[in-house]
Amino acid sequence: MPDDLKPSAVTGFHPAWAPAVGGERTLDARLPFVPGGAGLPTPLVYDVSETTLRQREMNFAAKRLADMTFVSGLGWEDAQRRLRWRGIPPTGGLDAMPDGKARRARLEAAQAAGAIALAADPAARTVRVTWTDPSFGAPIVGGAAAPIGWGGIVTGTASPAAITATPIPRAPASDRPWPLGNAVETPAPADPRFTRAVDRFFASSPGVYGLLVASPERVLFERYGDGGAPDRVTPSWSMNKSMTGTLIGRLIQLGWLDNVYAPAPAPAWRDPRGIHSLITLDDLLRMRSGLAMPCLDPSGPSLGFEGSAVYFDAVDSFAAAQANIVSVRPGAVFRYINAGINVLAAIVRDRIERQGLPYHAGIYGLLPDLLGMSSYRMSADIAGNLIGSGAAFATLRDWSKLAVLYLQDGMWNGERLLPEGWADYALAVQHGGTSYAATFWTNADRRFPALPPEAAWLSGASDQRVFILRGANRVVAVSNETDAAMDLTALNDVLATI
Numbered sequence: 282m283p284d285d286l287k288p289s290a291v292t293g294f295h296p297a298w299a300p301a302v303g304g305e306r307t308l309d310a311r312l313p314f315v316p317g318g319a320g321l322p323t324p325l326v327y328d329v330s331e332t333t334l335r336q337r338e339m340n341f342a343a344k345r346l347a348d349m350t351f352v353s354g355l356g357w358e359d360a361q362r363r364l365r366w367r368g369i370p371p372t373g374g375l376d377a378m379p380d381g382k383a384r385r386a387r388l389e390a391a392q393a394a395g396a397i398a399l400a401a402d403p404a405a406r407t408v409r410v411t412w413t414d415p416s417f418g419a420p421i422v423g424g425a426a427a428p429i430g431w432g433g434i435v436t437g438t439a440s441p442a443a444i445t446a447t448p449i450p451r452a453p454a455s456d457r458p459w460p461l462g463n464a465v466e467t468p469a470p471a472d473p474r475f476t477r478a479v480d481r482f483f484a485s486s487p488g489v490y491g492l493l494v495a496s497p498e499r500v501l502f503e504r505y506g507d508g509g510a511p512d513r514v515t516p517s518w519s520m521n522k523s524m525t526g527t528l529i530g531r532l533i534q535l536g537w538l539d540n541v542y543a544p545a546p547a548p549a550w551r552d553p554r555g556i557h558s559l560i561t562l563d564d565l566l567r568m569r570s571g572l573a574m575p576c577l578d579p580s581g582p583s584l585g586f587e588g589s590a591v592y593f594d595a596v597d598s599f600a601a602a603q604a605n606i607v608s609v610r611p612g613a614v615f616r617y618i619n620a621g622i623n624v625l626a627a628i629v630r631d632r633i634e635r636q637g638l639p640y641h642a643g644i645y646g647l648l649p650d651l652l653g654m655s656s657y658r659m660s661a662d663i664a665g666n667l668i669g670s671g672a673a674f675a676t677l678r679d680w681s682k683l684a685v686l687y688l689q690d691g692m693w694n695g696e697r698l699l700p701e702g703w704a705d706y707a708l709a710v711q712h713g714g715t716s717y718a719a720t721f722w723t724n725a726d727r728r729f730p731a732l733p734p735e736a737a738w739l740s741g742a743s744d745q746r747v748f749i750l751r752g753a754n755r756v757v758a759v760s761n762e763t764d765a766a767m768d769l770t771a772l773n774d775v776l777a778t779i
Contacts, residue, residue, distance in 0.1 A: 298533045298540045298700050299563075322549045322557070325604035327574040327585055329371035332421070336437065337369045337593035338388060339410045339423025342399075344433040344592065344672075345763060347408040350401060351427035352658070352674050353515055355508060357401050363508070364399075365764035366392070369593060372576060372585030375609070375616060407436075424595075432660030432674050437595035442665030449641045454655035458499075460682045461694055462653050465500045465511070475778040479504060482775050488743075488765025490515045493677040493758045494779060497685045500678065501755075508762065514656050514674035515760045518741030521659065522622045524648070524683060525669035526566050526707060526720025528629050530691070530699040531648050537632045541566065541706070541719075547624050548631045549603035557603075560611045562628075565621040566719035567712065572620050573608035584608060587620045592672060597664035599627035615715040619670035622720070626669025641667065651698060652686060654679040671741060677758040684739065684749045684756040708737040708749065721749070729769075731777035744769070748776070755779055 342364065349360035368384025391397050391412060398411045406428060412421045424436045430448030434441045455462030471479075483489055483506055490509030494502040503511065532538040538546070541563040550557040564570045576585040587605065591598045602623035633643040644667055649657045656679045660672035686692075687708065691699025707719040716725040724736040732750070739747040744767040748757040757779060761767050 296700065296702050299702075299706055300540055300542060319552045321552050321555045322604045324606045325574050325601050327372065327576045327587075327590070329576045329578040329583075329585070331578075332418070334369055334371070334384075335412060335417075335421045336423060337590070338367065338384070339397075339412055339421050340425065340435045340437055340595065341367050341369065341423070341593050342388075343408045343410045343423040343425035344435050346399065346401065346410070347406070347425040347427040347433040348516060348660075348672075348674070350408070351403075351406045352432055353508075353513060357403070359508070361399060363762060365762075367764065369589075371578065371583070372574065372587060372590070374584065375573075375586060375614065430658060432658055432672055434661050434663060435593065435595050436663055439595055439663060441661065441663050444641065444665040445661055449645065451642070451645055451655065452650035455653050457653070459678060460495075460497070460653065460685050463655065463678070465503075465678065468499075468501050468503070471502050472778065475502070475775070478771070478775045478778050482768060482771040485768035485771045486761070486766070488762035489767065490760040490762060491677050491758075492775070493681055493756075495681050495685070495756045495758075496754060497688050500681075503677065509760065511678060512656070512676060514658065514676055516741070516743075516763055517671070517673050517675065517680065517739075517745050517760075518743065518763070519619075519671040520680065520739040520741040520745050520747065521669065521671045521673035522720045523739040523747075524673065525622050525625050525629065527683065527686070527699065528644070528648055528669075529562060529566065529625055530703045530707065532629065532632050534691070534698060534700045534703075537636065538562070538628075545624060545628065546631070547603050547628055549600070549627075556607045560607070562625070563719070564611045565625050566707075568615050568617050568621060568715075568717055569612050569712065570618075570621040570624075571607045571609040571611045571614065571616075572602075572605035572618060572624075573616075574605055574620075586616050587618050589619060591619050591623060591662070591668055591670055595663045597666065598623050598662040598668055598670075599630070599664070599666045603627060615712065615717060617717070622670040623668065626667065629669065630666065641665075648698065652679075652682045652693060654682055677747075677760055680739070680747050681756045681758045684747045684758070687737075687749045688751060688754060688756065704751075708751075709735070729773045729776055731773045743767070744772075750779070753779060 346360050349355045366385050366388035368381030370379040370381045373379045400409045407426045410423045425433045427433045428445045459465045489506045491505040542561050545560050545562050560570050574585045576583045602620040605620045657675040659667040687704045690704045710725050716723045721737045722740045724732045725734050737749050743763045744761045
C-alpha cells in the first residue's frame with residue numbers, strides 16, 4: 282500500500298472522546314445478553330423499477346429548478362437555461378458507482394422533443410416537471426417546493442410538512458468584521474502570478490460561481506463568475522456532510538454525546554439485539570458503516586448502496602437511512618453513501634429534542650449561527666427533517682467560516698466550540714485505501730499535486746470545495762454550477778500560488 286494511503290499517525294491520539302479501540306469488535310464483547318428490546322427497524326426495500334427511476338429524475342429536476350429560482354434567486358428563465366439533466370440509474374454495488382449517461386441523453390432528447398414540461402408557481406414557490414411518454418404509460422410528474430428560509434424540498438405530487446410553511450427563527454446577521462460578522466473589507470491587490478492563474482481557471486471553467494481565499498482574520502481575495510455574487514447562496518451538495526460531522530463534534534463538546542467509538546445512538550437502533558449496535562459514530566463519520574438497501578425491480582432483487590436517493594425521493598430521509606440493513610461488517614469497508622450521514626443527522630435531532638429545545642432553530646443555534654453563517658440554510662425532506670448529507674446553501678464567505686473554525690482547532694471568538702484535537706481527528710485519514718477522513722476529503726491520494734497530503738476540504742458534487750490549508754493558515758473556497766465541468770488542473774495551478 283502506498284505510504285500516502287496508509288492510516289494517519291493521528292490514530293495514536295486518544296482523548297476521552299476518542300478512546301483507543303482494539304481487537305475484533307463483537308456484539309458479545311460490548312453488550313450483555315438481553316431477552317428483549319425496543320424492536321428492530323423494518324428494512325428499507327428500495328424500488329428501482331423504471332417508473333420509479335423516471336419519477337426520481339423528474340423530482341431532481343424540479344428540486345434543481347426550485348433551488349436556482351427561489352433559493353439562489355437566479356430567476357426562472359435563467360434557471361431553465363442552466364438546468365442540466367441528471368440521469369438516475371439503479372443504485373451501485375459495494376465496489377462500483379452506477380453510470381447515468383445514457384439516461385441523461387434520453388432526458389435531453391425528451392425535452393428537445395417537447396415531451397418534458399417545466400412549470401413554476403412563484404406565489405407558492407413550487408416547481409412541477411412532467412414527462413409525457415405515451416409509449417411508456419401515464420405522465421410522470423415530479424415536484425419540489427422552496428419555502429422562504431428553506432432549501433428546496435422534494436415533494437413529488439405531495440405537500441411538505443406543515444412546519445416548512447414558516448421560516449426558521451435565526452440569529453440576526455451581524456455587521457461585525459468577517460469572520461465574526463458579514464462586513465468584508467476590500468482586499469489588497471493580489472499577486473500578479475496568482476491573478477493570472479485565477480484568470481485561466483475562470484476561462485476554462487465557465488460554470489464557476491466564485492472563488493474566495495481567506496486567512497482566519499480576513500477575506501484576502503474573491504472573484505465571482507456568471508450567476509455568482511458575494512451575497513448569493515449557491516448549492517453546496519455534500520459539503521454539508523462536513524457541517525453534520527462538525528455538529529457531532531459540537532454535541533460531544535457539550536456533553537450530549539459520549540465518544541466517537543461508542544455505538545451510534547440512532548433513535549431506531551436502540552434495541553441492543555440488532556446488528557446496528559455494532560455501528561459507531563466513527564463508522565458513520567468515515568463512511569464505514571456497512572449500510573445498504575435491498576433493491577427490487579422486475580428483473581429481481583439486488584443489493585444497493587444509497588448514493589443520492591435523499592435528493593430524489595419524497596420520503597422521510599431519517600427513517601429511510603435508519604432502515605438500511607447492515608450488509609458488511611461495520612468498520613471494515615469504505616463506501617461513500619448518504620444514508621450514514623443522515624443517521625448522524627437523526628442523532629443530532631434526537632439530542633436536541635432530548636434537551637427540550639426546538640429542533641429546527643436548535644440546529645442553527647448549535648453552530649451555524651454561532652459562526653455568523655447568516656446566509657446558511659438547509660434543505661428539508663418532505664417530513665421536515667433537515668437533511669444532513671447535503672443540499673444546504675450559503676455564500677462562499679459563510680462556508681469559509683466553517684473552515685476557519687478548523688484552522689483554529691475548534692476555537693471561535695475565545696470560546697471552544699469543538700473538543701480539543703477534533704480538527705486532528707476529523708481531517709486525518711485513519712484507514713488504508715481511501716483519502717476520506719471524518720466527513721472531509723483529504724489530499725492523501727495527491728489529487729491536487731500543489732497541496733501537501735494533509736490538506737483537507739469540504740466537498741460537494743460538481744466540484745464544490747472549501748480547502749482547509751492548515752500549514753498555510755489559509756482557506757480556499759470555490760462554488761460551481763451543478764453538473765458543470767470544472768478544470769481541476771487549472772484549480773491546482775491556483776492553489777500552487779497560495
